[in-house]
Amino acid sequence: MQYSQKVMDHFMNPRNVGEIENPDGIGTCGNPVCGDLMTFHIKVEPHSDDLNAARISQIRFKTFGCGAAIAVASMASEMAQGKTLSEVIQMSRDDVANSLDGLPPIKMHCSNIGVQAIQEAIKDYLKRIGRQDLAVKVKGCPKESH
């Protein structure tokens, strides 16, 4: 199995690793396939419930998983940084995989939890600002894999 240079670059030098003190949202997703784990912390500015206005101003991740999972989390964090919440919600696993110049087929599932964990963080943010109604509309992580 061969990873692209981009995957190896993000694996060796992951961007945005860590946690945020007093985050606006935390999202965790586990991988039901192989049992890995990803956590994202986000800061949102402005603190709006308008998904087209609120942007991710800061994002940090932690991953327990394979090389692809680490690269996916790193790439997804870079792609989400500075984007509006609605843009981030629309981000797909293929967008992330394509930005990494592709993933081996058996590793595509690792890109799932990347986008799902970020969506969970956005859900968490919406709940915290009292917009449960908007939060339920965001896909997030499949129930069984929390």
Next chain:
Amino acid sequence: MAREEKCIYLDNNATTPTDPRVLDAMLPYFHTMPGNPSSIHAAGRKARQAVDSARGRVSALLGCRSDEIYFTSGGTESDNIAIKGTCFAQEERKKIITSSIEHHAVLTVCEYMQKFGYELVKVPVDRHGIVDLDFLNRAVDDHTLLVSIMHANNETGTIEPIQKIIEITRRHGAIFHTDAVQTVGKIPIDTNALMVDMLSLSGHKFYGPKGIGALYVRRGIRFDPLAHGGHHERSKRAGTENVPGIIGLGEACAIALNEMTAEELRLKALRDRLWQSIWEKIPKVSLNGHPTERLSGTLNFSVEYVEGESMLLKLDLEGICASSGSACTSGSLEASHVLVAMGIPHALAHGSLRFSLGRFNTEKDTDAVINVLPGIVEKLREISPLYQR
């Protein structure tokens, strides 16, 4: 090329580098000695002689007669012949017993035989990977055709108590086969003293070439061939002999017979020193496999809070080749069935690493691991959501 030169190969349970002495012995049989052992001319007779002499060298290592050795293409084929061949040669007994930690070359074949009406029982193992003898004792009965339990496990190196297993098996007249792919050439095996009925071995696990192996079958044990055709291998395995491979296997056996005892001690010292240093330098690591009943070159352990493939990738970038039982490294995305059968929690199987040392490794190689592994683990733990300092 620069990368290749740097390769520190610590994956000898996967396969070993061919010993240069083995290669030298083989080379003439590709071009200057072209004969087919079945031909009656001089070239053919020479090839026949060479094959016969190699058979003698294999049997010398196993303490058996040379007509009890059948050459095959490797461990997988030997396992297939042993299991399917004994099933197809009879109709009375319909039960197969194996263990939960076998190589897929045994497990998958046994599972396949269920299609033909065979009942399959898998004997569980304890936390060190030793088969449960009480369970086995209860499972073997007069309907049992075959008990197939490996001599040592490829992932953990745990050596099974086959002497005791054979005693249990024989009480009910069942045939005993052992996949000894990981032990032949590494620890002494006396097929006669053990009273083992069938035994699989593979050349590339002990410095012979890939694609050659053998099946030992005690005289009097009946089995059908899988490959029908000409009269090769006493009509039990048709096909022109892999002459260079057979010569290589014979040479590998002769070298092993000479050097095994000293080599086992050397590897054990090297491995124990490696584990000692890892254990001192990296918190939260745990050994997988039996503390003492274990192949002397095998070191399998788990690193808490990190995943195996990411460790392998970082080791690879440092030029170090190792292996892992992580779900992320397996084609099936399931954690090692061996570690799981030993009751090792999923998260720990995930963080397992295996270094398997061999003939061409020295302290320089294990020192390289000790130099880079603590840093690699530290970095990955910093990324891990499971890790709290």
